[in-house]
Amino acid sequence: MQVRSAQAVGIWGVGGVGAHAVRLARMMGATPIIAVDPLPNARARALAFGADIALDPSDPGFAEAVLRATDGLGLDYAFDFAGVPRVREQASPLLGNHGALVLVGITTEPLKISEKMTFNLKNKKVFGHYGSSFDHVYELIRLAGSGRLDLAPSITDHISLADAPEAIYRLENKIGDPIRLILVP
Template sequence: MATMTAVRADLQAHTVSVEEVPVPTPGPGEIRIAVKAAGVCLSDVHLVEGTISPLFLDGHVVTLGHEVAGVVDALGPDTHGPEVGSRVLLQGGHRTREGRVLTRGVDYDGGYADYAVARAETVVPIPDSLPFEQAAIIPDAISTPWAAVRTTAHVHAGEAVGVWGLGGLGTHAVQLLRMSGAAPIIAVDPIEAARDRAVALGADAVASPDEAPEVIARLAPAGLDAAFDFAGVGPVRTQALRALGVHGRLVVVGLAGKGFEIESDTAFACKGQAVLGHYGSEGKHVLELVHLLEHQRLDFSTSVTQTFPLDQAPEVIDRLERKEGNPIRFVLIP
């Protein structure tokens, strides 16, 4: 039996290990790819530590990785899709006929491996001009903030917005909001290097959490039209809610597994404000981003902070948890 290297997370023991496992065989309607790049996401950290839990995983061990790109290696029986040898990325998951949303690398095996199997409809061709490392991070690191901006918040040109948390998702949100015409864009993060990066990528102003109320009051005196929480931190949500104007909406993207309070239901109701939950993205968002990148409307060449061999995944996950190097995205190369 042919074997491959895979990075497996034991969600009961909260451990990550590099193992040799059988190479998966694609079934009907499935495609196998040889993985060329896999993005390391903070969600992987949260999954391992138990902050988030899979809803539909069969068992308690899974191959991590929901940001994946590579080359088509084999098609399952009666499967139509990109030809063997095609350059592709994989959608971050899929919706079942029963309406369940399954996430790759969470509810079933992902792409921290030499090979990965995907349903044919989740395999997206990519142009030769798009490097695998950049293509891999489109599902989630880029598509999640894009979906939050475009579909959940419905940001329009000229709207004042705030972005809290300038890691992988928040940094891309700044770029996408800039492209969408939001103004001003105020980016908030406690790390100075992250704030400096946000300015370089299109933020109109940056602030530490302590400075944020004064900066927002000065640049958006009527309050924010939209605020995005990419940090998953309680005080962030409290501060963002206070910064909203009439009909302002808070979009909660960062996951903490905890609740939060609306300080005044009267003010919240009278201003017609909203709190909107957001998780992941749909296939259309990934396709839109590939199209925009192909036509050079976006540039994410600086998004890959560093690449590592696949067998260093446990150390890379630890580095991401500690935010060592102020990363946008670390990428594993099998």
């Protein structure tokens, strides 16, 4: 499974990991890149990071907007970075022929796809993803080291190691709309 150029990608949950996914999808040549998040700041960040459009999943015209952006073909890939069951239910029907739902966000809820025959008729797939391999980390280091991937926009703040509990509190409560907080010894 690999995103290729000109493939339509939907990214649900554009916090820390999802925001990076927007940038990587852009590097891979995906188009359109549709960022989906209920938070206005996250949608604005996704646009700044290279999403073509950013949508609120609760918008009544949401599905129509996705289909309009994909010329009615649907998504080639829908990435769930939120780990929220309703994301999976919303994303699955928006997949096009041979589309794939990639589950990155973790939930203790069971996977449920309530589509009827269209899931099978369109040969859709579901992939689980947990973590990354050393090869992925090496690729990111090479991309950052060569200047192809600038990670600086992903760093919200530098915080003293002594203030680590405050950093965790800020991340958990989304104080200051953090993406990544760097702990400094």
